Amino acid sequence: MPTTTQKRPLLEVRNLSTRIGASHGTITVGRDISYELNPGETLAIVGESGSGKSVNTMALVGLQPKRATVTADKLAFEGRDLLTLPRDQMRTIRGNEISVIFQDPMTSLNPVLTVGEQLIEVYLAHGLGTRAEAEERAIYLLERVGMRNAAARMRQYPHQLSGGLRQRVVIAIAMMCKPKLIIADEPTTALDVTVQALILSLLRELQDEFKMALILITHDFGVVASIADRVLVLYAGGVVESGPAKDVIANPAHPYTSGLLNCIPRMEDDDRGQPLNTIPGMVPSLAGNLHGCLFRNRCALAEPACASDPIPEVAVGAGRMARCIHADAILAETRAQEGGQ
Amino acid sequence: MGSYVLKRMIVAFAVAVAVSIISFALLRMSGDLATILAGDGATAEDVAAIAHAHGLDRPFAVQYVDWLVNVLKGDLGKSLFTAEPTMDMILAAAPVTFQLSLYSLILALVVSVPLGVAAAANPNSWIDRFSLFVAVSGKAIPSFWLALLMIYWLGVQWRLLPISGAGSWKNLVMPVVVMAVSVMPQLMRLTRSGMLDTLESQYIRMAWAKGLAPRTVFFKHALRNAILPVVSVSAISLGFMLGGSVVVETIFAINGIGALAYKSIIRIDFPVVQAILFFLSFIYILLTLAADLINMWLDPRIRVK
Numbered sequence: 001m002p003t004t005t006q007k008r009p010l011l012e013v014r015n016l017s018t019r020i021g022a023s024h025g026t027i028t029v030g031r032d033i034s035y036e037l038n039p040g041e042t043l044a045i046v047g048e049s050g051s052g053k054s055v056n057t058m059a060l061v062g063l064q065p066k067r068a069t070v071t072a073d074k075l076a077f078e079g080r081d082l083l084t085l086p087r088d089q090m091r092t093i094r095g096n097e098i099s100v101i102f103q104d105p106m107t108s109l110n111p112v113l114t115v116g117e118q119l120i121e122v123y124l125a126h127g128l129g130t131r132a133e134a135e136e137r138a139i140y141l142l143e144r145v146g147m148r149n150a151a152a153r154m155r156q157y158p159h160q161l162s163g164g165l166r167q168r169v170v171i172a173i174a175m176m177c178k179p180k181l182i183i184a185d186e187p188t189t190a191l192d193v194t195v196q197a198l199i200l201s202l203l204r205e206l207q208d209e210f211k212m213a214l215i216l217i218t219h220d221f222g223v224v225a226s227i228a229d230r231v232l233v234l235y236a237g238g239v240v241e242s243g244p245a246k247d248v249i250a251n252p253a254h255p256y257t258s259g260l261l262n263c264i265p266r267m268e269d270d271d272r273g274q275p276l277n278t279i280p281g282m283v284p285s286l287a288g289n290l291h292g293c294l295f296r297n298r299c300a301l302a303e304p305a306c307a308s309d310p311i312p313e314v315a316v317g318a319g320r321m322a323r324c325i326h327a328d329a330i331l332a333e334t335r336a337q338e339g340g341q
Numbered sequence: 342m343g344s345y346v347l348k349r350m351i352v353a354f355a356v357a358v359a360v361s362i363i364s365f366a367l368l369r370m371s372g373d374l375a376t377i378l379a380g381d382g383a384t385a386e387d388v389a390a391i392a393h394a395h396g397l398d399r400p401f402a403v404q405y406v407d408w409l410v411n412v413l414k415g416d417l418g419k420s421l422f423t424a425e426p427t428m429d430m431i432l433a434a435a436p437v438t439f440q441l442s443l444y445s446l447i448l449a450l451v452v453s454v455p456l457g458v459a460a461a462a463n464p465n466s467w468i469d470r471f472s473l474f475v476a477v478s479g480k481a482i483p484s485f486w487l488a489l490l491m492i493y494w495l496g497v498q499w500r501l502l503p504i505s506g507a508g509s510w511k512n513l514v515m516p517v518v519v520m521a522v523s524v525m526p527q528l529m530r531l532t533r534s535g536m537l538d539t540l541e542s543q544y545i546r547m548a549w550a551k552g553l554a555p556r557t558v559f560f561k562h563a564l565r566n567a568i569l570p571v572v573s574v575s576a577i578s579l580g581f582m583l584g585g586s587v588v589v590e591t592i593f594a595i596n597g598i599g600a601l602a603y604k605s606i607i608r609i610d611f612p613v614v615q616a617i618l619f620f621l622s623f624i625y626i627l628l629t630l631a632a633d634l635i636n637m638w639l640d641p642r643i644r645v646k
Contacts, residue, residue, distance in 0.1 A: 110566070111641070112642075
């Protein structure tokens with residue numbers, strides 16, 4: 001009789017890479033991305049536009065662009081290898097065990113089908129019950145995501161709903177089959193600021209209630225701070241830092257992470273009239289052979305050693321990692337600053 | 342919704358009036374009808390008498406209003422040669438033409454829509470190339486040539502089908518195929534390009550993310566959005582076949598509208614030509630209206646606009 005069983009993570013990703021074939025050579029949009037996700041946990045994947053945060057995450061359920069090739073040493077969902085899974089079996093996972101919430105609710109609902117049909121069909125497609133049961137669950141979920149007159153909303157078309165309501169419908173669709181994991185790709189970016197907070201707290205509530213794991217793709221550290229357990233910072237397709245969200249935000253160990261955090265305008269700083277902080281420079285081209293730290297062209301701490309390959313992962317505390325040769329020094333400095341204040 | 346239908350109907354009526362004026366004018370601009378009717382050896386007095394007898398000496402506006410009043414009374418004029426009411430001639434010729442055109446459209450849609458969907462679902466695959474080949478061939482092969490080929494092989498050499506006339510379904514096979522081939526390419530390419538656009542959209546990514554079967558994604562989610570322009574063009578194609586089946590009807594000796602129009606033009610039976618033009622434009626307008634209504638039913642967004 002086993003005394004302790006090692007709890008298996010819900011999702012294990014090891015060295016996920018994504019390459020896109022283009023006429024002028026291969027573009028590597030994801031390099032050796034590794035992480036684990038436990039049941040019920042929230043992981044935020046953070047990065048600026050073009051960091052590959054969407055492509056590499058959608059690749060989990062085979063929704064990468066057609067020209068993209070995804071490789072990984074391990075890509076396991078509850079022990080099942082998602083990379084080699086036949087298409088029809090991948091289909092039984094999509095929308096059923098792993099749901100996706102897309103960024104723009106204005107375009108992610110089909111304009112010619114009723115809200116109700118779009119909710120019900122996913123339940124029926126996965127053979128979870130009769131049409132009547134599907135309808136019952138759809139109405140329950142629409143009410144649960146905060147829509148009044150749910151039964152009447154079922155008969156409406158997407159164009160009759162506001163952006164916030166549409167995103168609630170999309171969330172309800174994602175919940176129809178009681179998934180174990182929801183991938184939310186910038187679920188609040190296209191919404192009004194007032195609605196953003198509502199949708200985020202709704203997501204968190206639902207997640208607690210239904211014990212779902214959540215991968216949240218975002219560029220907004222405010223969102224990370226309010227919802228994520230752990231955070232993975234992507235830059236140019238590679239992980240530059242990962243760890244518990246609180247620790248990473250409080251004491252970033254990678255110059256890129258601190259750069260991103262510095263870009264958030266703060267009310268309390270007396271710097272009105274000053275230009276907003278930005279990270280100078282641009283994301284490098286991802287074509288051809290890449291070596292060394294890809295952030296070095298924009299980094300104040302860059303030195304010749306940053307161009308050598310590979311940049312090692314530095315463990316910087318419990319469950320934390322940073323891919324920077326200066327990580328320890330940066331951490332020591334920020335901690336000293338905090339001590340001095 | 343009701344106001345949309347009403348608006349479409351008002352537009353349709355305005356188009357009908359405009360088309361009748363233009364067709365009336367065109368016919369009179371095609372030459373002095375009285376001179377042509379009078380023939381080569383006629384004197385000036387003969388021409389004047391003929392012009393007077395048919396009211397051709399009156400001002401254009403008077404002729405038109407006179408004609409329009411008669412049309413509104415249900416009188417489309419009489420043939421100059423048989424003195425038969427043009428309406429009766431058209432109604433006698435219409436059914437076979439309608440049958441022919443409708444079957445052709447159905448055949449064209451049954452082939453082109455699935456082919457277009459398959460081509461869009463697998464771009465640059467063998468099925469896409471095959472569909473392109475079919476489309477280009479359909480466009481490039483003249484109807485009369487295809488008709489003659491079919492008559493020669495299917496009718497004369499192998500004796501599978503009757504080569505002319507009407508009466509049995511077998512008579513319809515060859516003309517229907519010939520007409521379907523001529524309208525199929527644009528329907529197929531339109532389905533394909535509409536599907537390609539739609540398949541790129543976010544709600545189709547969402548449909549895949551839901552784990553739906555490819556059949557459901559293509560036909561339930563994509564096709565219904567992609568088919569709207571195909572509906573509009575189908576209506577126009579049907580109108581085109583109703584009026585443009587002259588070649589096919591002549592070759593297969595079918596006494597339809599096309600054959601009637603051809604015969605009447607040859608013998609300058611201008612009241613009949615006028616009536617056919619009016620009748621066809623009227624049908625065209627009805628078809629366009631029908632297409633608008635079908636699209637309204639397919640796309641809920643049009644209903645509220």
